[in-house]
Amino acid sequence: MKPNPIPDVAFAGVTFNSLRNSSILITGGASGIGADMVRAFAAQGCQVGFIDRDVAAGQALADAHEAVFFVACDVTDVPALRGAIASLIEHIGGVDVLVNNVANDERHAIEAVTPEYFDERVAINFRPHFFAMQAVLSSMRARGGGAIINMGSVSWKFKGTGYAVYASCKSAMLGFTRVLAGELGKDNIRVNCVVPGWVMTERQVALWLDEEGERRLEQNQCIPGRIVGADIANMVMFLAADTARMVTAQEFVVDAGWS
Numbered sequence: 704m705k706p707n708p709i710p711d712v713a714f715a716g717v718t719f720n721s722l723r724n725s726s727i728l729i730t731g732g733a734s735g736i737g738a739d740m741v742r743a744f745a746a747q748g749c750q751v752g753f754i755d756r757d758v759a760a761g762q763a764l765a766d767a768h769e770a771v772f773f774v775a776c777d778v779t780d781v782p783a784l785r786g787a788i789a790s791l792i793e794h795i796g797g798v799d800v801l802v803n804n805v806a807n808d809e810r811h812a813i814e815a816v817t818p819e820y821f822d823e824r825v826a827i828n829f830r831p832h833f834f835a836m837q838a839v840l841s842s843m844r845a846r847g848g849g850a851i852i853n854m855g856s857v858s859w860k861f862k863g864t865g866y867a868v869y870a871s872c873k874s875a876m877l878g879f880t881r882v883l884a885g886e887l888g889k890d891n892i893r894v895n896c897v898v899p900g901w902v903m904t905e906r907q908v909a910l911w912l913d914e915e916g917e918r919r920l921e922q923n924q925c926i927p928g929r930i931v932g933a934d935i936a937n938m939v940m941f942l943a944a945d946t947a948r949m950v951t952a953q954e955f956v957v958d959a960g961w962s
Contacts, residue, residue, distance in 0.1 A: 725799040726792075728792075729741055729744075733761035734757060738760075740804065750794075751771045755776070756775060756776065757775075775787075792842055801849070801850075832876070836883065849893075853876045853880050854876065880894050893947065895947070895952070897935060902931060
């Protein structure tokens with residue numbers, strides 16, 4: 704059985720007027736869900752800055768859109784991450800919205816995890832989220848508030864196997880979100896968590912979608928069809944916009960009802 708192609712799903716035909724001219728910063732924006740978020744915010748008339756280690760894909764995406772800026776960065780290097788964010792802030796004029804998207808769901812057997820590998824996974828899947836948040840706070844406070852959206856995962860909700868460290872980091876996004884919402888609410892900074900289901904990115908289709916995966920999707924999703932990056936980007940834009948001005952400390956699951 705040949706895996707289904709990635710569905711061609713357009714972004715919702717909704718204009719979030721409050722997002723126009725906003726400054727958006729996205730980590731891990733060169734491909735997959737991150738790239739779809741870059742495109743979605745650009746279509747809303749935002750100034751978008753994004754970080755990724757994939758220089759070729761990142762530059763190609765930035766070149767294809769006006770008011771989109773890219774800085775290559777290895778997010779495991781915290782000083783480099785801080786420098787990249789500072790550079791992007793200059794280009795986009797500040798930060799109204801931070802999307803903590805960067806992640807890597809590399810598979811690993813529990814028995815094979817060493818302390819060094821554990822630290823490496825955390826350095827990709829959790830640590831950059833904290834330090835990216837820290838790096839944008841002064842800009843958000845100066846602008847009178849903002850929105851932070853942390854990207855979670857349903858992997859731990861349905862007890863996925865083969866990525867224990869990754870899933871643990873993703874489960875931490877909810878606690879991270881709620882603590883930040885409590886601490887930053889006084890600054891008019893909203894913090895929410897978006898939890899994607901199994902999104903049909905090129906990487907997921909190429910590496911993991913097989914006959915068994917198709918069967919699980921059909922069996923577990925309440926809604927037929929396939930989730931794509933646009934579905935996630937639409938939820939993120941809603942939370943970034945003033946339409947969600949009184950929404951914080953919450954988790955929003957986009958998984959077609961699987962979990």
